[in-house]
Amino acid sequence: MKILGIDPGTATTGFAILQNNKNLKNSDIKKFTAIDFGCIITPAGMSAGKRLEIIYNDLCKLIKKHKPNLISIETLFFFKNLKTVMPVSQARGVILLASAQNNIPVLEFTPLQVKMTIAGYGRAEKKQIQQMIKETIDISKFDMKKNNRNKDDAADALGVAICAGLHNKILTN
Numbered sequence: 001m002k003i004l005g006i007d008p009g010t011a012t013t014g015f016a017i018l019q020n021n022k023n024l025k026n027s028d029i030k031k032f033t034a035i036d037f038g039c040i041i042t043p044a045g046m047s048a049g050k051r052l053e054i055i056y057n058d059l060c061k062l063i064k065k066h067k068p069n070l071i072s073i074e075t076l077f078f079f080k081n082l083k084t085v086m087p088v089s090q091a092r093g094v095i096l097l098a099s100a101q102n103n104i105p106v107l108e109f110t111p112l113q114v115k116m117t118i119a120g121y122g123r124a125e126k127k128q129i130q131q132m133i134k135e136t137i138d139i140s141k142f143d144m145k146k147n148n149r150n151k152d153d154a155a156d157a158l159g160v161a162i163c164a165g166l167h168n169k170i171l172t173n
Contacts, residue, residue: 001020001069002066002068002070003018003020003032003165004017005071005073005159005161006157007154009087009153010052010055010087011042012039012041012042013039014037014151015036015038015059016036016037016154016157016158016161017066018033020032031166032137032161032165034138034139034158036066037142037157037158038147038149039147039148039154040055040059041148042054048087052090055094056097059098060102070104071105071106072106072107072109072161072165073160075109075110076088107164107168109160114129114160117159117163117167118132118159118162126155130152130155133155133162139158
């Protein structure tokens with residue numbers, strides 16, 4: 001089974017496609033293979049509607065190409081700035097629409113849940129999470145400059161996808 005993990009945003013939306021390695025034992029940490037990951041980036045200064053259209057269209061292309069069985073998305077948990085929460089909510093809306101139109105189930109996780117699953121500590125720093133992701137999934141075969149794979153949003157999407165894979169009983173049994 002394939003999981004599409006998404007870290008939503010209007011300027012940058014991180015995505016990750018993971019394949020479950022069913023032939024491995026449940027105790028094996030390398031349960032997943034990275035198929036692709038990176039970011040959908042929208043140009044600054046573009047209208048909100050156009051940015052959302054780019055996110056939607058690029059996401060639909062990813063869905064068509066990889067045919068994921070499950071989509072995992074980071075939820076809005078707590079924002080200090082209302083200017084940030086509204087655009088992220090709008091990006092989540094088009095992501096949920098694309099999921100519904102393609103009949104793909106969605107799991108949602110807070111940043112705290114992702115950190116607890118990946119690092120075992122809800123207040124883990126981004127660098128700690130990224131290190132644990134590198135230990136969990138081999139990403140050495142990827143060109144880190146292509147598709148903006150070196151951005152935090154791409155790493156966050158990998159974490160969200162891993163979280164779904166480890167929490168979804170269909171995938172882990």
